[in-house]
Amino acid sequence: MKKNDRLEIRIAGFGGQGVVTIGRILGEAFSLYAGKNSVNTQSYGPESRGGACKSEVVVSDGEIHYPNVRKADILVALSQVALDTYLSGLKEGGILLLDPGSVKDVKNQGKYRVYSVPCMELAYELGGVRYQNSVALGALYGLISHMIEESSLLKAISDNVPRNTLEINKEAFKRGMSYDKEKIPKGRE
């Protein structure tokens, strides 16, 4: 990564899926534990559980001026609506991480590198849909592991999730991370 290069990640789903939380964890991990600059913004509307929701993280070694995503390198789509809304904002050749349980219809498949992880299903195995975001974060980590240590993310998770669910969240993160590693799209510098 050159000094002023930006890594732009957009995470989108329904309100209540923990989209904002993983954005915050990711931003904090880069900023406090990986020695980079990061800005985390979130969509803001009157929606709570159920509405469309997104969270963005911009990472750079240099100063970050424009705080939002311009053209995403990675799009994490946890719902069909989220995918339909934000797919056009994904760079050509960018990585689309999706949950096949809730995202069925992907247009222009050839333009993007798709990485499919059943986050919701894995979360159910651990005890509930509320761990879906941690699974997704683990899967996302697989895509950016050349930029950040696993321990940095685990520290940020510890800072941000309730103490009584910490262990399960860490487990969910690991499940997402180790799911189908061979299929992780290659090619980003």
Place this chain on the structure above:
Amino acid sequence: MIKKKYPKAVNKVSWASCLLKPGRHYLQGNEACIEGALVAGCRVYAGYPITPATEAMEAASRRFPEVGGRFIQMEDEIGSACVLIGASWGGAKALTVTSSPGFSLMQEAISIAIISETPMVIIDIQRPGPGQGYITASQEDVMQARWGHHGEGPIIALAPSSVQEMFEVTIEAFNLSERWRTPVLVMAEETVAHMRESVVIPPLEAIEIINRKKPQDLGISPEAYCPWGHAVVAPMANWGEGYNVNFVGLVHLEDGNVTRYSPEMNRHCIERLQKKIEVDANSTGCLETKFLEDCSHLMVCYGVVSRTAMEAVAEARESRGLKIGYIRLRRLWPFPEKQLRDIVCDVDTVFVPEMNLGMMKHPITEALRDRCRRIVSIPSIGVLHSPDYILSEVYKDI
């Protein structure tokens, strides 16, 4: 009953240990301004929750009791702003954080705080209007900040552009309010209030904190104390300290007398307020500049929009070799007209991107109309400009 734990609340000696530790933190803008206020010595918060400033109120409700301060949820924004006045005359530094509709309700209190020379800080996390408008980002209150209150009352208004600055500018706001005995406004936007970024907190001893001058500090006895005299910024006596406290909302003489009215006395009172802010407080450090050496065009911006503008300026210079400079107004009011005229002598086009339909374009035009060929507004309503949008507007005209 749940026993509330305020571990260090009563122990005034150790409050410093309850402030955020020096070092790197990852905070939201709304949280950073509360931390800044605490570092500045603010110990009274009164407010009414409103989107998108609610997180600041939540943070205040947690943090103020922890450092031995007071947190009051008032019945509305009118009451909140009045609490600041009372707290300030009681000797405390006081803060409220609100958003545009609430800021409208505070105008009356701001007006009386100006004439009674009451130090206090109001942070306005701007959202679009009029009415309830919406809850996204805007810069539509920048004129209300200056002209919203009735009367010839000058005001200081600052414009932060990052979470780090939400921390720093809040401290600066308290320093200015205490130094000049005046209400100070921090005009932030929803974008920066909800943004999370790292904030580097310096060691406490490295942060300059200014406290108001009191008559006892200057060796003025209660008998000799003249509530509105002694200096351009009169030393402020607080209630309960043995001095004749004179809180007055009418134009007044130096001794606080309001009954011997004359047009001269009226003019003198208003001119003193005007000079205090427009001349004395309008010093250096209001502008941030870049790429001015060779520029033939100019981007003048403020607040969070300046981050997009900077991105666009850097890109235009790099990809098209466009000679465009960058000026950011760190302080909106008093408008840094002289400073602007000092550094800009002859450019072609001045672009002013704003999250409104072109408000600060007016004072900028007044300052630069004989220094450039034309001034172009780049408006955006309800959403932060993207660099591509600014660039397309720039290229359209050049």
